Amino acid sequence: MSGNKAVAYKGPGVVEVIDVDYPTFELKDGPGVNPANVGRKVPHGVILRTVATNICGSDQHMVRGRTTAPTDLVLGHEITGEVVEVGSDVEFIKVGDICSVPFNISCGRCRNCKERKTGICLNVNPDRPGSAYGYVDMGGWVGGQAEYVLVPYADWNLLKFPDRDQALEKMLDLTMLSDIFPTGFHGAVTAGVTVGSTVYIAGAGPVGLAAATSAHLLGAAVVIVGDMNADRLAQARTFGCETIDLSQGDPGSQIEQLLGIPEVDCAVDAVGFEAKGHGHGAGEAPATVLNSLMDITAAGGAMGIPGLYVTGDPGGIDAAAQKGALSLSLGTGWAKSLSFTTGQCPVMKYNRGLMMAILHDKVSIAKNVNAKAISLLDAPRGYAEFDAGAATKYVLNPNGYLN
Template identity: 70%
Template sequence: MCQNHGVVYMGPGEVQVQEIDYPKLALGDRKCEHGVILKIVSTNICGSDQHMVRGRTTASAGLVLGHEITGQVVEVGRDVEFIKVGDIVSVPFNIACGRCRNCKEGKTGICLNVNPSRPGAAYGYVDMGGWVGGQAEYVMVPYADFNLLKFPDNDQALAYIKDLTMLSDIFPTGFHGAVSAGVGPGSVVYVAGAGPVGLACAASCHLLGAAVVIVGDLNEERLEQARSFGCETVNLNTDVELADQIAAIVGVPEVDCFVDCVGFEARAHSHGGSSEEQPAVVLNQAMEITRAGGAIGIPGLYVTEDPGAVDGAAKQGNLKIRFGLGWAKSHCFHTGQCPVMKYHRQLMNAILYDKIKIADAVNVQVISLNDAPQGYADFDKGAARKYVIDPHGMIRA
């Protein structure tokens, strides 16, 4: 009888739940004494996963997906000192050694030792080190003492699990986007994209004290979700210019802070009534509507290779942006993966002390592991939900 099943990328547009190997405390041929094996409590479907499943990356068939992991420790390596069997923990999607220069500087999203191809690694993701993903029943996590966030109490963790499962990625990522855009008390903020990261960012802006949070998207269902927790919204599926819609809300056609939660598959509304892919449209909107001296946070994913891009330049990650405008307005741009460990403990406390209801903001829907392929399909159609996989029935129980 198989002890482990996982969600496997089969090729563009297809994922399957298959039998996969039970994880070992091993890195290739050598023992991984600094690692642990987790029984998955929850594992989430991410918009970044969708880029691979749509065929918009160079991911190969057979990849076990999943980088948003919360689990219970069932086995520990000999060198693990502070994490114990039975602990419930959040796993940052960034895999980090804790020893290299970047890790010691807190830049855990670009660890130098966990990916032979380039700085930075993640579970179940293309070009990110070949680590097995966590949309499964069990997974191995290396450098456990450094990487894992232990929850203070297991019963409390399970009571808050729909919120705490967001700590592995989208809550810190959205928060990071807001922080890097300079959001603070009284800020007027525009968040591009009302997917789960955009909604998490909008909720984070409120947590940081923003006066007005405006969310823009082409999907009215997702905009309704943003309005459900106090955001202003603009529907980009209209001929009215974004700057004019901003002015209608705050009186001027600009904002203090801009956060791009869309990334390289961005679409712009065309006057013919449909949307067409324009991978640089959000970046150019950011420079247009951010005030002089403002900041632009870019947690939305941009890739170095996109086989499905609209032109040859974009296939190599070369986008046509009006950078001169951003220079003239003295904009600050901040890109790259969120260093989850920079934020996850503080955000855990915000959840446990009822300062934020992040699961409500992103509209969590719990599904079984076997329902994951349907979750991918529904998410790809624009469902205003965050799909949380419950492989062992622990959340429902």
């Protein structure tokens, strides 16, 4: 093998499909690769032919130029693939297996991995705990919006689907296991969602809709989704969510109209650092969601925060925001004894259980997030439409597995 097409970041607002090297069992130098990782041997890895790889809102932050991502970084951390080569140290995963790839890269050997904290593995990123494919400052592991991709620590990282034909039939659902479904579920779990809960989810993008789906799966009594995008709010209503339009003002008064009180038991931030203020024509105000959730979450409640926050944002509205320092009303959270959970979702904590829910028809995540398969060559169009607010989860189909 020698060829491999991939989606690369070419500068703010621009992605292109380019030719890159076919992966090998050694990390090579390239855009975003940590120098300490260059030459790293990966006999414990496999090479996948990509079955499906999704465009994520986290990718959009980079493509908008809102991170320090370098030009020509190959994108993509939501990966499902068929094993075509196995490294010499791989024991259980075999050629022909179709597997979901957690977006967190983890070794399975460090203290954090052994404690199921796979989002902050200590051995895969020389700069800091935690790593991911195709993402800025995450160690330089090449992204999976490509025809082929290398996955390290394969016996540990890969979730093998039990039946090939069933997996291909349900692939639009199963491809969500690499990130957004576990991430949304993690947001709901860490917010304390349980049977009978009232839940507010800020953001009706794919992660917000996955969190709403998860809240229903966990038994919530009422799931309310807030956004300014009418099409995305309409998508939330297709599977039983209540919705509020934040262009009309802050969420508290609108929640009161639905519940009789201006608060909920549990809240999820599925927006992150590019948040806008509330009200018509509101501009960017990155602390808006976090502060509003503290206002509307009942005393003693919890907030799940899967929305992305960064330490380097060249487009931040001020010097503080550019380094991730936001003006939070922490006193409100303290006075109400609220709990907060932030950071990467530890995908392996949830993905097998969610896989079983999909395979046994307990949930239709692809339908709920309005998944749509497009070709790899159509990736630039998918990025542009998603950035413009399309109520769609774009799934790239690099090798023709999807109808």
